[in-house]
Amino acid sequence: MKIFLQELKLGRKSLIIWTASIIGTLLICIWMFPQMKSELGPDGSLFENFGAFTAAFGMDRLNFGTMIGFYGIECGNILGMGGGMFAALLGISMLAKEEKDRTAEFLFTHPVSRLRVLNEKLAAVMAQIILLNVTVTLFSVLGILSVGEAVPFRELLLMHAAYLILQIEIAAFCYCVSAYLKRGNVGAGIGFALLLYFINIIANISADVKFLKYVTPYAYCEAADIVNDKALNSTFIILGFAYAAAALAVGYRKYLHKDIAA
Amino acid sequence: MPAVIETHELTKYYGKNRGIINLNLSVSEGEIFGFIGPNGSGKSTTIRTLLGLINKTSGKAEIFGRDITEKNREILPMIGYMPSEAMFYGSMRVGELIRYSADLRGMDCAAEAKTLCERLQVEVKKKIEELSLGNRKKVGIVCALQHRPPLYFLDEPTSGLDPLMQKEFFSILEERNREGATVFLSSHVLSEVQEHCGRAAIIREGKIIACDYVSLLVKTTAKFVTLAGITEAPSIPGIFDLHVANNSVSFLYKGEINGLLSSLCALPLTDLTITEPGLEDVFLHYYEAEESK
Structure with a gap:
């Protein structure tokens, strides 16, 4: 618990x-x-005829004139980019910063096992992501109420849940990368999040590369799908969790026996 | 006395780069053991391997009879380690960090920490990032000593400390040593090793080239001779490390002391001193001897 609280x-x-x-x-x-x-x-058909641009953001399948349609596209992008980058930064620096700031020597010469450090730090990553998402969801409900619109709770909560899972997946990947880094490289984390984001956009535009949807977590955050299905795509979600678990396993394996850099 | 640290052919390579090679060391309980070598010779690598920060490549090592790889978690509670760099979480306050260190050990060391902070004049309210190297070192000392472990690993502990603090630091160490603690002191400041350590090992390019009582390390070599009144080196066999100054000549002499004296009789000397060489000279001697091999 001590390391977890310290990280928070x-x-x-x-x-x-x-x-x-x-x-x-x-x-x-x-x-x-x-x-x-x-x-x-x-x-609300103004944006429906921008061709690829419309498709890229799923705007061909959402009504921009409804609160949830508008929210799904505008706010989804903010949450997707902002949350994704936050998760990436957090995950990539969590382990590597100890070696970068040369505090690893302090931490690992105390009687704490590597496994405990890994677990508590991972818990700190997840707790911070959950805190951010809960707070954001709360304020976004308040915001919608403040402009006098009805809150589309089901769709909104599903959307936020999808972005939470996305951030968990990205953080897990970056945590794995963090275990391999000798000196923390936060740039790599942001680059990774942006890459996944653009992969989804490309998959939206071109039918030839639809398989990319199975790669990027942004696939299950697609507002158009969530609003139309009133559910999350369980295939993508399960895949996402599987990728995250695999990444964590690889990261743990490395870090448990790693030579800590001086 | 039972061995506290025992290494057998301990070797560490970083990929293809040398760390330490076939290290054989034995440190007994209650010793203050000096570990001498220049930067990059493998001093820190040895300590970091023993503490489990890095994995050995081959060989064996035990601390308190426990294997360093398998029993790392049992060994660490018994150790106080002071790294040479002394880096901590910058945004924390000194007091918080010292408490965090105790918390990670699952111990309450508040009373001991307070005494140490007073003796070393550590300002507990300051942020770590505001501290100079010397002050960070002092925080490192408190973290290494507050839980009163039976074994200390100190990696160049005095660099950055002012002379008064160095004195206070060594007096604390000697108190701990009198109470039975063992100290492994890595240093390139030879005078402090000579002053405080019973035995010492000299390491060069990852290998131990000498290991003995400091008094014997110093004795086994030559005498340090200074002659005043002459400006040219006398031709006596057994002289090396010759220095000629304004009105004096100094050198190390190895050989029969009578032979030296009879040769000196013929010289127009105004003064003469013959002393034991310092560890400094011994150290250089060992290094130069290895170099010429």
Whole structure:
């Protein structure tokens, strides 16, 4: 527990800043909705004819004039990018920072096993991700209420659940990479999150590479699918968890016997 | 005295790079053991291998009779380690870090920590990132000593400490040693090894080239001779490490002391000193001897 609490303490500033930034951007978007709705008119078809651009963000299958359609696209992107990057940064630095800041010598010469360090640090990653998502969801409900719209609870909660799972998957991958790094490289984490994001966009645009949907976690976060199915795609989700578990297993295996850099 | 640290052909390679090669060491309970060598000779590698931070390549080592690889978790509670770099979580306060260290050991060391902080003048309210190297070192000392372990690994502990603090540090160490603790002191400051250690090993390029009582390490070699009144080196066999200054000549002499004296009689000397060489000279001697091999 000590290491877990220590990590929460060390990470609290960054967690607050990321949470506040994501909430701020989400709220600005939500507050833009009333004006957007009145300009679009009842059918909300303005964005339906931008071809590939429309498809890239799933806008061909969502009504931009409804709260959930608008929320799914605008806010989904904010949460997908912001949350994804936060999870990537957190995961990639969690283990590697000990060697980068040369505190590993301090930590591992105390009678704590590597396994305990791995478990408690992973728990700290997950706890921070959950904290961020719960807070963001809460504020986004409040935001929708503040513009006088009805809250589409089912779709909204499903969407946020999907992004939470996405962040867990990305964090697990980056945690694995972190175990291999000698000196923390946060750039790699962000690059990885962005790569997955763009893979999904490409898969949206081109039918030839639809298989990429089985690779990227952004596939099960597709707002158009969630709104239309009123459910999450269980195949993608199970695959996502399987990838995350495999990544963690590889990362643990490495770190348990790693030479700690001086 | 039972051996506290025992290594047998302990070897560590970093990929193809040498760390330490076939290290054989035995440190007994209650010793202050010096470990001498320049930067990059393998001092830290030895300690880091013994503590399980890095994996040995081959050989065997035991601490308190426990295998360093298999029983790492049983060994660590008995050890106080002070790394040479002394880096900590920068955003923490000194007091928090010292408590965290005790927490990780599952111990309450508040009373001992307080005494140590007072003796070493550690400011517990300051943030780690505001500290100078010397002050970080002092925090490292408190973390290594507060749980009163029976064995200390100190990696160049005095670098960055002012002379007063060095003195206080060694007096604390000697108190602990009198109470039965064993100290493994890695250093390249030879005078402190000579002053505080009973036995010492000299390491060079990953290999131990000498290991003995410090008094014997010093004795086995030559005498340090300074002659005043002449400006040219006398031609006596057994002289090496010759230095010629303004009005004096100094050198190390190895051989019959009578032979030296009779040769000196003929010289127009105004003064003469013959002393034991310091560890410094011994150290250089060993290094140069190995170099010429």
